[in-house]
Amino acid sequence: MTMQTAEVTKQTTVVNDVEKEQNRLWLIFKGNLLGPIIAFILFIAIWQILPTVLGLEHYILPTPIDVVNAAVEDWALLWPAVQITILESVIGFFLSAVLGIGITILLASSKVLEKSIYPYAIVLQTIPVVAVAPIVVIWFGAGLNSIVILSFLVGFFPIISNTLMGLNSVDKNMDELFTLYNASKWQKMWKLRIPAAMPFIMAGLKVSCTLSIIGAIVGEYVAGIGGGRGGLGYSITVAAIQVKTPYLFACGIAAAILGIGFYLLISLFSHLMLKSWHESAMKQEK
Known part of the structure; x- marks a missing residue:
């Protein structure tokens, strides 16, 4: 019992x-x-x-069914364009992340360098990418090289600004503690300032990853090439000229999905990097 x-x-x-x-x-x-x-x-x-x-006619405002049908019918064109844009965006974002974080660490290590160089990074960000694009094309030629550079330029500043803010936001008491133990400038940088700046760096990466896609698509408007090597920006331009509005919508939605997916991927990376020690990620975990 x-x-x-x-x-x-x-x-x-x-x-x-x-x-x-x-x-x-x-x-x-x-x-x-x-x-x-x-x-x-x-x-x-x-x-x-x-x-x-x-x-309204379908060439003015297509329905979702029209857009889906256009994507299915022209999938042989849409999917290669998406792949090319992904490649360009990933390379541009990777360059932005590596060079942006590296340069910012150098700027934060010297107030003279920071005050001398950082204003020019701000100036670079204020110049419209459409104005810079023709110069980049003249220097590097049409195609992948120019588009990657434009993607890099658009995604570069958010990483610099966020990383620099994080490196300069170290707790004063911790900084004095490291000084008390005679830590060198670079010991402070690697063991205190960079770990403290990680949430800011991750925030910059989240902004940069979406901007890199925008930069790649804008670059494709100016520097894109055909022959099966054009990305979403080039496909949008061709669809607009041919008044293929449903396919135009399909390309735009594909770009949006690409941006959302990229952002979610970087957000996951940020969560994995911060979850074991930073309060914001630990709260999400709970």
């Missing part, structure tokens, strides 16, 4: 644990995903109905 009671109690506990886990997952889904899913469904429904109600 006692064994039967124990077995029943064990089964009841397992059922309760399963129900608690289901309730927890439902609360997470309800709090984070349910609202965006409902909003997305409503948006697609309104978009599907609106052209019919207003009597």
Whole structure:
């Protein structure tokens, strides 16, 4: 009798644990995903109905079905364009991250360097990429090289500004403690300032990763080439000239999905880097 009671109690506990886990997952889904899913469904429904109600032709405002059909029909063109844009964006972002963080560490190590060079980084950011693009094309030629450089230029400044802010935001007490133990300037940099700046660096990477895609697509407008080697920016230009509006929408949506995916990937990397020690990531973990 006692064994039967124990077995029943064990089964009841397992059922309760399963129900608690289901309730927890439902609360997470309800709090984070349910609202965006409902909003997305409503948006697609309104978009599907609106052209019919207003009597708009598909070349003025295509419906979601028209866009999906265009993507399927021209998939042989769309997918290679997406791949090319991914390649250009990733290379541009990687250069922005490596050079941006490296240069910022040098700037933060010397107030003279920071005051001398950082203003020019700000000036570089204020120049529209469309104005710089023709010069880059003249110097480096049309194609991958110019597009990568433009992607790099657009994503470069957010990393510099965020990293420099982080390196200059070290806790004063910790800085004095390192000084008390006779730590050198570079010991402070590697063991105190860079770890303290990691959340700022990750924030800069999140901004830069999306801007690098924008820079690549804008670069493709100016420096893109055909012959199966054009990215999304080039495809958008061709679709606009040919008035293939559904395919134009498909390219734009593909660019948006690419940006969201890139951002989520960098956010995951940031979470993995910070989750074991930084408060913001630990709160998300909970």
